Amino acid sequence: MTVIEEEIGHPxxxxxxxxxxxxxxxxxxxxxxxxxxxxxxxxALVFFIIAGAMAMxxxxxxxxxxxxxxxxQTYNELFTIHGSMMLYLFAGPFAFGGFANYIxxxxxxxxxxxxxxxxxxxxxxxxxxxxxMLLGFFTASGAxxxxxxxxxxxxxxxxxxxxxxxxxIVSIMLVGFSGIxxxxxxVTTTVYLRAPGMTMFRLPIFVWNMLVTAILILIAFPVLTxxxxxxxxxxxxxxxxxxxxxxxxxxxxxxxxxxxGHPEVYILALPFFGIVTEVIPVFSRxxxxxxxxxxxxxxxxxxxxxxxxxxxxxxxxxVLLPFFSALSLLIAVPTGIKIFTWIGTMWxxxxxxxxxxxxxxxxxxIFVMGGITGVLLASPPIDFATHDTYFVVAHFxxxxxxxTVFAGFAGFFYWYPKFTGRMYREGLAKIQFWLAFIGAAVxxxxxxxxxxxxxxxxxxxxxxxxxxxTLNRISTIGAYxxxxxxxxxxxxxxxxxxxxxxxxxxxxxxxxxxxATSSPPTHxxxxxxxxVRSARPVWDMNHPEFADYKTSHSxxxxxxxxxx
Amino acid sequence: MRSERSxxxxxxxxxxxIMVIYFLWSGEASGTIMLFAxxxxxxxxxxxxxxxxxxxxxRPEDRxxxxxxxxxxxxxxxxxxxxxPFVFGMGAALTGLSLVFGVWLAVIxxxxxxxxxxxxxxxxxxxxAV
Numbered sequence: 001m002t003v004i005e006e007e008i009g010h011p012x013x014x015x016x017x018x019x020x021x022x023x024x025x026x027x028x029x030x031x032x033x034x035x036x037x038x039x040x041x042x043x044a045l046v047f048f049i050i051a052g053a054m055a056m057x058x059x060x061x062x063x064x065x066x067x068x069x070x071x072x073q074t075y076n077e078l079f080t081i082h083g084s085m086m087l088y089l090f091a092g093p094f095a096f097g098g099f100a101n102y103i104x105x106x107x108x109x110x111x112x113x114x115x116x117x118x119x120x121x122x123x124x125x126x127x128x129x130x131x132x133m134l135l136g137f138f139t140a141s142g143a144x145x146x147x148x149x150x151x152x153x154x155x156x157x158x159x160x161x162x163x164x165x166x167x168x169i170v171s172i173m174l175v176g177f178s179g180i181x182x183x184x185x186x187v188t189t190t191v192y193l194r195a196p197g198m199t200m201f202r203l204p205i206f207v208w209n210m211l212v213t214a215i216l217i218l219i220a221f222p223v224l225t226x227x228x229x230x231x232x233x234x235x236x237x238x239x240x241x242x243x244x245x246x247x248x249x250x251x252x253x254x255x256x257x258x259x260x261g262h263p264e265v266y267i268l269a270l271p272f273f274g275i276v277t278e279v280i281p282v283f284s285r286x287x288x289x290x291x292x293x294x295x296x297x298x299x300x301x302x303x304x305x306x307x308x309x310x311x312x313x314x315x316x317x318x319v320l321l322p323f324f325s326a327l328s329l330l331i332a333v334p335t336g337i338k339i340f341t342w343i344g345t346m347w348x349x350x351x352x353x354x355x356x357x358x359x360x361x362x363x364x365x366i367f368v369m370g371g372i373t374g375v376l377l378a379s380p381p382i383d384f385a386t387h388d389t390y391f392v393v394a395h396f397x398x399x400x401x402x403x404t405v406f407a408g409f410a411g412f413f414y415w416y417p418k419f420t421g422r423m424y425r426e427g428l429a430k431i432q433f434w435l436a437f438i439g440a441a442v443x444x445x446x447x448x449x450x451x452x453x454x455x456x457x458x459x460x461x462x463x464x465x466x467x468x469x470t471l472n473r474i475s476t477i478g479a480y481x482x483x484x485x486x487x488x489x490x491x492x493x494x495x496x497x498x499x500x501x502x503x504x505x506x507x508x509x510x511x512x513x514x515x516a517t518s519s520p521p522t523h524x525x526x527x528x529x530x531x532v533r534s535a536r537p538v539w540d541m542n543h544p545e546f547a548d549y550k551t552s553h554s555x556x557x558x559x560x561x562x563x564x
Numbered sequence: 565m566r567s568e569r570s571x572x573x574x575x576x577x578x579x580x581x582i583m584v585i586y587f588l589w590s591g592e593a594s595g596t597i598m599l600f601a602x603x604x605x606x607x608x609x610x611x612x613x614x615x616x617x618x619x620x621x622x623r624p625e626d627r628x629x630x631x632x633x634x635x636x637x638x639x640x641x642x643x644x645x646x647x648x649p650f651v652f653g654m655g656a657a658l659t660g661l662s663l664v665f666g667v668w669l670a671v672i673x674x675x676x677x678x679x680x681x682x683x684x685x686x687x688x689x690x691x692x693a694v
Contacts, residue, residue, distance in 0.1 A: 111642065
């Protein structure tokens with residue numbers, strides 16, 4: 001494998017290598033997927049901490065009845081920006097900007113992403129988009145306060161005046177374009193830059209999931225950008241696309257938004273499914289159980305996710321209930337297949353309970369709970385009773401916290417040695433897991449009960465006579481536990497930075513190609529690649545007596561050829 | 565290339581089927597149009613990949629028994645460090661923010677964008693880190 005630095009031209013002249021810049025200048029100018037991936041990851045984690053701090057403020061406000069910790073307007077801004085940041089700025093970019101950017105080229109044996117300059121551009125659009133969203137807090141009228149879904153007519157210029165909502169619109173557009181560019185990069189890299197022998201059905205499941213996520217991004221994000229342009233036109237250019245007054249339709253916004261919004265849920269979830277599918281086999285010392293089943297389940301989830309958008313709109317009375325209910329219930333089938341393959345992978349394995357594995361198992365527990373309540377909500381009678389209550393809040397927090405945070409931190413700790421060349425502190429990571437896991441249960445299970453008692457979402461104040469107090473108190477205490485867990489994580493990263501324990505190239509006895517290079521990998525990733533004869537090339541190289549290719553037909557043929 | 569083609573075509577065909585069922589059952593316009601576009605976004609790249617899959621020999625990465633030696637030779641030219649994606653990003657952000665704070669920001673933003681277009685073109689001709 002040869003990689004050419006782009007130094008074409010210079011007719012008759014000498015090609016000279018310039019020094020790699022360092023520090024701040026490297027951060028500004030790098031086109032290396034590893035540096036851009038790390039930039040994405042650290043930026044996303046900073047947004048996660050900011051949005052998490054907002055969640056603490058929200059829960060503090062709800063700790064007591066008739067509380068006035070923050071004003072009602074501030075409360076609306078907080079939950080709007082908390083949701084927007086977590087979904088647009090943390091969960092998605094953490095996965096497809098951070099993990100995928102760093103890990104995907106390594107896992108397929110590529111020297112870089114297919115379009116390195118475009119990759120750098122997408123990071124800058126993401127960063128400026130994120131800053132634009134936060135700028136809203138510094139404007140006279142405050143940040144956007146219409147919820148992360150920005151429903152019309154609440155988002156009109158009359159109901160939400162000021163610069164904050166416009167900043168929100170611009171911010172989401174910038175981040176949307178950044179996502180689209182990253183998706184183009186991921187698809188092209190997967191299709192064109194694989195190592196010899198790395199056929200599609202030998203790709204690590206993480207790469208498969210990123211490919212499908214990228215396809216979904218390319219289908220979903222343009223719809224959102226178009227909807228946002230129309231929203232801006234309604235606010236400032238005098239059109240009436242979403243307002244009844246001029247002959248428009250407010251519910252059209254919901255159709256457009258959720259046509260993006262529901263695939264978005266899977267854009268957020270699929271990469272993290274991929275991460276746990278990398279973590280579980282390594283710490284069970286077994287190959288993935290049901291590889292092809294997982295691939296087809298991923299494709300089925302992608303297909304179905306685009307046909308279910310209106311299950312968020314059951315109570316509008318304008319949608320075809322049986323169609324959307326049926327398709328939403330169907331998604332439980334491929335998702336269930338995935339859960340069983342993860343359990344099947346662990347079954348009979350030599351499980352090592354390191355922090356990444358703990359987070360992966362925690363993910364399964366929390367995600368199954370959130371997923372099953374999702375199946376309940378797909379049934380219109382239950383949805384009519386619980387729509388816009390805390391039952392829905394608890395459902396989607398369990399789904400998203402399970403995937404983006406638990407599976408996300410499984411991936412973070414799993415690949416941390418690869419990113420930095422240092423080990424994290426196992427003890428601190430385990431305490432973080434238990435605090436976060438118990439904290440998540442204590443936070444969200446009471447919210448299901450609150451929802452069933454009828455507590456509406458997005459209210460800043462409730463009264464003692466509502467009898468919501470005790471459950472809200474428990475929920476807030478759980479939220480503080482999670483806050484403490486992530487403070488511990490910062491301590492862990494700090495300790496590992498100041499007192500480094502060096503990590504080898506392959507500290508976990510990993511399976512896939514990223515473990516065949518040094519930690520952190522060299523420029524253009526590989527000095528040499530191991531032969532790819534199965535979905536676990538590094539395992540095959542390190543354990544030739546148990547190599548996967550020995551059990552496959554084509555592998556045996558190749559073995560015979562070698563012996564002759 | 566054949567598996568890649570199939571992934572796209574499977575997803576696109578599924579959306580097309582859903583679109584037909586949805587249209588016949590609900591008769592609703594906006595959802596049908598969005599599903600039609602989604603099907604197109606699956607089928608169009610699928611057909612492009614299928615067009616190439618028919619005309620290309622199997623690449624080393626498509627064959628299970630390919631050896632590393634078959635992948636020898638340049639995989640591509642990758643750019644060195646460059647400031648222009650950053651400048652373009654700032655230009656795009658300022659142009660976007662002009663929608664909020666006024667057209668004057670777009671003047672600065674577009675200046676950044678135009679200078680990037682010129683310099684990236686020069687950079688790819690001259691080559692190397694700039």
